[in-house]
Amino acid sequence: MSASATRDNLSLIAVIMKAPSTKVRFSEAQKLLDYGFNTFSFKEFGKKNEVIKKVLVNKGVTPTVDAVLQDNAGTLIEKGKDRNIEQNVMLEESVSAPIIQGQKLRRNFICIRWQNNINS
Numbered sequence: 093m094s095a096s097a098t099r100d101n102l103s104l105i106a107v108i109m110k111a112p113s114t115k116v117r118f119s120e121a122q123k124l125l126d127y128g129f130n131t132f133s134f135k136e137f138g139k140k141n142e143v144i145k146k147v148l149v150n151k152g153v154t155p156t157v158d159a160v161l162q163d164n165a166g167t168l169i170e171k172g173k174d175r176n177i178e179q180n181v182m183l184e185e186s187v188s189a190p191i192i193q194g195q196k197l198r199r200n201f202i203c204i205r206w207q208n209n210i211n212s
């Protein structure tokens with residue numbers, strides 16, 4: 093059995109195999125989804141078509157072009173760990189004409205810094 097649910101922009105899927113009854117499968121799927129929603133969240137970094145930077149165009153009709161996100165950008169992260177996220181957008185400072193709409197300029201990199209606090 094599989095079950096899915098969406099809450100606060102986070103969609104989860106639970107798959108339960110070889111449960112002895114429908115009631116047990118449903119209960120286990122509900123527990124798994126509750127665990128996921130209680131433990132994780134979706135951190136959004138930008139929405140589709142959002143302008144992230146103006147890029148200079150060499151030998152172009154217009155001097156700059158807007159670099160936009162092709163899709164929504166985000167990641168799944170353990171709740172409370174979102175302060176350890178650093179987003180870096182690496183784009184060329186300039187591109188040479190001709191360029192076309194939808195052309196990839198670079199990728200968006202998301203770095204999650206894990207810090208372990210060890211008390212000695």
